[in-house]
Amino acid sequence: MADTQGNPTEFDRALRGTLIGLWAERMARAFWPCVTLGLLFGAALAFGVQDVMPAAWSSALGLGGLAAILVSMIWGAWRLDVPHRADAARRLDQTLPGRPLTAMADQVAVGVDDPGTQALWSAHLARVSRILAQARAVPGDLRLSRFDRFGLRYMAATAAAVAVLFAAPSRVTELGGMAQLPGRAEAIALGPSWEAWVQPPDYTGRPSLYLNEVDRPTLQLPQGSLVTIRFYGQPGIMSVDESLSDRTEADPAAMAQDFTVESSGRLSVRGPAGRDWEITALTDAAPRVTLAGAPVRERGGLMRQDYTAEDDYAVTGGQITVALDLDAVDRRFGLATNPDPRDPLQIVLPLPASGARDSIEDAFIEDFSQHPWANLPVVLRMGVEDARGQTGQSADAHVVLPGRRFFDPMAAAVIELRRDLLWARANGARSLQLMRAISHRPDSAFRSQQARSRFMDTRDLLQASLSDGGLDAATRDDLAQTLWDLAILLEEGELADARARLERAQERLDEAIRNGADPSEIQELMDEMREAMRDYMQQLAEQPRERGEPQQGEGERREVTQDQIQQLMDRIQELMEEGRMEEAAELMAQLNALLENLQVAEGQGGDGPPTPGGEAMEGLGETLRGQQELADDTFGELQEEFREGGQGQGNQPPGPPQQGDGQDGQEQQGQGQQGEGDPQERGGASANDLAERQRDLAEALRQQQLQPLPGEGMPEGDAALDALERAQRAMEGAAEALEEGDSGEALSRQADAMEAMREGLRAMNEAQSQDQREQAEGDAASETGNGDGRDPLGRARNQGGEVGTEQDMLTExxxxxxxxxxxxxxxxxxxxxxxxxxxxxxxxxxxxxx
The missing domain is CATH 1.10.287 (Helix Hairpins)
Structure with missing residues (x-):
């Protein structure tokens, strides 16, 4: 159809476009196998498949590829259904509403002479003509997924694209040479050629080089780069001359050669179109590592060692070595025995999981508290390695290996017994004798029946092992673990049991959540965990300040209130009741991580004004630590007296040690003997120095009592003052005993002073917690409204102070x-x-x- 002037109408253009679409559709369906084979064959030639195949196979590949392409082309031409204009009109008519082309070919069957019928038919044809005027070309269907179910066309297109970008497309022209018959291929002489590549080590991040395209006479290559050279044509015409590698027996004329750049030198390709390069080898320096200061003891006895490591490219690994510094050990008491041989510790150094590793500033954190060398002199050395296998070592650091410290005197004594057993099994008999001396008066030595029972069982096990022919390594290790658990119990008291119950409850509840336990069982386990949580947090809140390790950046720690933990547990229970077990398990994992490093604050957390008496409590903590150190020195003086055959004044045997952080507190045992001479003469200036230090501590404690203390006017504050007064009197009594040379009596008074100070600190902690709760309640009351009958969001309250009514409440x-x-x-x-x-x-x- 065309207008009266011969111009094509919209329908004609739509019909031609539809016909073109039909040609594209049928051509694609007929010839896609031919195009796929052609792309694959061309990509294979561009990548040089013919170079790695024998001549006969290359010829067969060329002939076979051409034959396959020709066959697929003939098969496509035979399958091609040539589209005509009628096919295009039929498809266009099917896409238009009402099939207008078919309607144009229809005839009026009834009422041909009726004017009304003719008018209606004319209106129908006019509407059909308007539809035809709006016709648009129908595109061809080029989807071939039902014909190419394995996506071979996409594979071929990808291979061709990669060949164009990274291979040599011009090599497709070698098809004529490949197509020669094997018998005639030998008669055709190919000109000699060569190719060379350089692949730097992966860790350098440098790209590969194609030397055929490098026209610079000098190159800089990283040490360890792999050079690959290939010759083509008649053998013996071309050769390689290089002074870069260490190879000595290689054939310079070999058709395929590979070597590694080890040093600077010259690389020459001899023969037609040969080239020369002066190569400078970039040396990969060995990595370097430096220890940043001495190791630091962190909370819980963890050792933190800062370090810096550097390398040209990246540090790939490392280790830290810890060896006993036997010459620096104070070889007294249990350490006087020659130690059992132990290999140095070799611990893998953790590296950052992400980021650059050419310069690392990090910290090594490990817990050596249970190792026999804890709190003893060691030699610390750190080593790192790079990707080339080169290593770097730090300078030896002679340090004391940090470990957990025990402030309770009996706990420190038990830890020293444990150290002696691990130091040498020959100390078994001596340790048994000391344990018998400690258990001579168990009621005064142990505060709990459980600790006393465990100590007796351990003593009996050690005695049985020695009676059976000696202490073997396995029994020694079991005894060491038992003594460690006993020391934890003595140090932390009920807190250790509360924490153990909480951990068991956590594990059982976590297992029940993951296994989809019955709701009644989950409810029972949740109640058990709530009870264990209350006990643990109560014991943690009562834990004296001096029991923990000194903290760095204490003002930055995150405080967690009991209310917040309770809300988290309520949310876990709510999710479990709703059947959302995965979310409950995630919250349970967050709760477990939170409790691993818990700092408890009763009431609301946050940064508030400083608590009254906080500086006084810090000073009392310092005084308590000074008293502990003085007790250590007093006990050491007492040990020296017994080693010389004397004892403190009085005829009673020395009781169990009251302090022993790093000292052999069990050396005093059995009945002491009356020494000769005046103790004042034996003690000399040492006793006077100790007495003077004790007087200073007593005076410092008296001055601290005059400062504002938490809980003044409260029962807790009065109890704290009474305890501090008892501690001061005990200190003054200890000073008098030291002046008289009675070290045993002084040690007893010092223990009483430390116990009284701990009671005072506990009472002040309780008073401080009470102050914080009252302050939090006052802050909450002041934030509930603005005093004009409206809540903080500006909503009106009713007379009872509540917001809204029951009718206003939402559903659950x-x-x-x-x-x-x-x-x-x-x-x-x-x-x-x-x-x-x-x-x-x-x-x-x-x-x-x-």
Whole structure:
């Protein structure tokens, strides 16, 4: 169809476009195998498959590839259904509403002479003509997935694209040479040629070089780069001359050669179109590592050693070596025996999981508290390695291996017994004798029946092992573990049992959540965990300040309140009741991680004003540590007296040690003998020095009692003052005993002073916690409203102070959704830093509370 002036109409253009689409569709369906084979064959030639195949196989590949392409082309031409204009009209008609082309060919069957029928038919044809005027070309269907189910066309297209980008497409022209018959191929002389590549080591990150395209006479290559050279043509015409590698027996004229760049030198390709390069080998320096200061003891006895490591490219590994520094060990008491041989510790150095490793500033953290060398002199050395296998060592550091410290006197004595057994099995008899001396008066030595029972069982096991012919290594290790657990019990008291119950409850509840236990069982386990949590947090809150290790950056630690932990447990139970076990398991894992490094604060956390008497409590803690050190020195003086055959004044045998952090507290045993001479003369200036130090500590404690202390006017504060007064009197009595040369009596008074100070600190902690709770309640009361009958969000309250009525309350599900929406809105607004500071502060307080 065309207009009266011969111009093509929209329908004609649509019909021609549809016909073109039909040609594309049928050509693609007929010839896609031919195109796929052609692309694959061309990609194989571009990548040089013919170079790695024998001549006969190369010829067969060429002939076979051409034959396959020709056959697929003939098969496609035979399958091609040539489209005609009628096919295009039929497809176009099927896509238009009402099939207008078919309607144009119809005839009026009834009422041909009826004017009304003719008018209706004319209107119908006019509507059909308007539809035809709006016709658009129908594109061809080029989807071939039902014909090429394995996607071979995509593989071929990808191979061809890679060949164009990275191979040599011009090599496709070698097809004529490949197609020669084997008998005639030998008669055709190919000109000699060569190719050379350089592949630097992967860790350098440098790209590969194709030497045929490098026209510079000088090159810089990393040491260890792999050079690959290939010759083509008649053998013997071309050769390689190089002074880069260490090879000595290689054939310079070999058709395939590979060698590694080890040093600077010259590389020459001799023969037609040969080339020369002066190569400079970039030496890979060995890595370097430096220890940054001495190791630091962190909370719980963990050792932290900062270090810096550097390399040209990357540090790939390392280890830290710990060896006993036997010459620096104070060889007294249990350490006087020659130690059992132990190999130095070799510990893999953890490296950063991400980021560059050419320069590392990190810290090595490990717990050596249970190792026999804990708190003893050692030689520390760190080594690192790079990808080339080169190593670097740090300078030897002569340090004391950090480990957990025990402040309870009996716990320190038990740890020293354990150390002696691990130091040498020959100390078994001596340790048994000391344990008998300690258990001579068990009621005064142990505060709990459980600790006393464990100590007796350990003593009996050691005695039985020695009676059976000696202490073997396995029994020694079992005894060491038992003594360690006993020391933890003595140091932490009920806190250790509370923590063990909490860990068991956590494990059982976590297992029940993951295994889909019955709701009644989960409820029972949740109640058990709540009870264990309450006991643990109560014991943790009562733990004296001096029991923990000194903290760095204490003001930055995160405080967790009991209310927050309770809310987290309520949320876990709520998720389990709703059947959302995966989310409950995730929250349970977060709770476990939180409890591993728990700092408890009763009431609301946050940064508040300094608590009254906080500086005084810090000073009391320092005084207590000074008293502990003085008790150590007093006990050492007492040991020296017994070693010389004397004892302190009085005829009673020395009791169990009261302090022993690093000293052999069990050396005093059995009945002491009356020494000769005056103890004052034996003690000399040492006793006077100890007495003077004791007087200074007593005076410092008296001055601290005059400062503002937590809980003044409260029962807890009065109890703390009474305890500190008892401690001061005990210190003064210890000073008098030291002046008289009675070290045993002084040691007893010092133990009484330390126990009284601990009681005072516990009472002040309770008073301080009470102050914090009252302050938190006051802050919460002041934040509930603005005094005008409206809540913080500006809503009107009723007379009872409540917001809204029962009719206004949402359903349970709507309440949860509304709460989540409000929480998300609060988080979004708090992240907008352009808001006023007062508003941001209010939003943060809302998030902290909810």
């Amino acid at each position: 599900n709507d309440a949860y959704e509304r709460a989540r929406d409000l929480l998300e809105e609060l988080r979004r607004r708090s992240a907008e830093l352009d808001r006023p500071e007062a508003e941001l502060d209010y939003l943060r307080r809302l998030l902290d509370r909810f």
